[in-house]
Amino acid sequence: MTENVIELHEATIMQEQQAVLQGVSFALEKGAFAYLVGRTGAGKSSLLKTLYADLPLQSGMGTVAGYSLPKLPASKVPYLRRKLGIVFQDFQLLSDRTVAENLMFVLNATGWKGKSQKQQRISDVLVRVGLSGAANRMPHRLSGGEQQRVVIARAMLNEPVLLLADEPTGNLDPEVSANIMQLFGEINNAGTAVLMATHNFQLIEKYPHRILTCKDGELLDSAQPR
Numbered sequence: 673m674t675e676n677v678i679e680l681h682e683a684t685i686m687q688e689q690q691a692v693l694q695g696v697s698f699a700l701e702k703g704a705f706a707y708l709v710g711r712t713g714a715g716k717s718s719l720l721k722t723l724y725a726d727l728p729l730q731s732g733m734g735t736v737a738g739y740s741l742p743k744l745p746a747s748k749v750p751y752l753r754r755k756l757g758i759v760f761q762d763f764q765l766l767s768d769r770t771v772a773e774n775l776m777f778v779l780n781a782t783g784w785k786g787k788s789q790k791q792q793r794i795s796d797v798l799v800r801v802g803l804s805g806a807a808n809r810m811p812h813r814l815s816g817g818e819q820q821r822v823v824i825a826r827a828m829l830n831e832p833v834l835l836l837a838d839e840p841t842g843n844l845d846p847e848v849s850a851n852i853m854q855l856f857g858e859i860n861n862a863g864t865a866v867l868m869a870t871h872n873f874q875l876i877e878k879y880p881h882r883i884l885t886c887k888d889g890e891l892l893d894s895a896q897p898r
């Protein structure tokens with residue numbers, strides 16, 4: 673049986689009291705990779721926010737990582753987020769802490785115990801993103817691409833089943849963007865599903881995957897052409 677990490681059925685994606693997308697139905701299987709595209713304001717970020725329960729799902733059905741979205745109580749949101757890795761365009765690292773301290777902050781906030789286990793996990797994720805030497809550096813001393821790798825390492829701390837990325841290469845030059853895409857590919861090959869919003873069609877051409885398109889208030893799916 674295939675497991676889906678995302679299932680939406682006839683969902684309406686809302687901002688304030690306005691419907692941004694209607695009749696949204698799609699599933700993303702465990703370990704799959706899909707892009708989310710569409711013009712500015714088409715609803716990509718709103719859809720992602722709904723998936724990580726930053727916006728409520730008020731109409732339609734939806735589950736993410738096994739959590740049912742409609743009426744998800746606020747007390748359950750941290751448990752859902754622990755199953756997800758979330759990566760944004762602007763790096764959002766704590767600027768007054770080292771790379772390792774940024775990662776430790778998340779481990780402490782998500783209930784990890786044991787100093788040596790935590791240090792080991794930090795070391796493992798930094799190796800995975802190719803930054804094993806950066807643990808004691810301050811974020812602003814790193815390049816944009818390196819900072820984004822730290823953000824990806826942070827997103828991987830709790831071994832998410834799903835990585836949600838909103839314009840993760842938006843501020844990076846083409847070569848660094850390609851490196852970040854290769855890293856997403858490795859993470860995906862290791863079994864984490866990825867849903868990535870992007871405007872970068874060169875990357876999509878170079879690394880082809882299923883494409884979900886926000887258009888005219890609907891979500892179109894390259895896997896289900898009309």
Ligand SMILES: Nc1ncnc2c1ncn2[C@@H]1O[C@H](COP(=O)(O)OP(=O)(O)OP(=O)(O)O)[C@@H](O)[C@H]1O
Pocket residue numbers: 687688692710711712713714715716717718719886
């Ligand atoms: N916080 C908010 N409050 C009210 N409306 C919002 C809010 N954020 C976005 N919107 C509106 O929701 C619609 C969808 O915006 P959204 O940010 O999801 O689009 P997007 O496809 O991610 O765009 P971009 O590519 O520019 O990031 C837009 O009409 C936008 O003006």
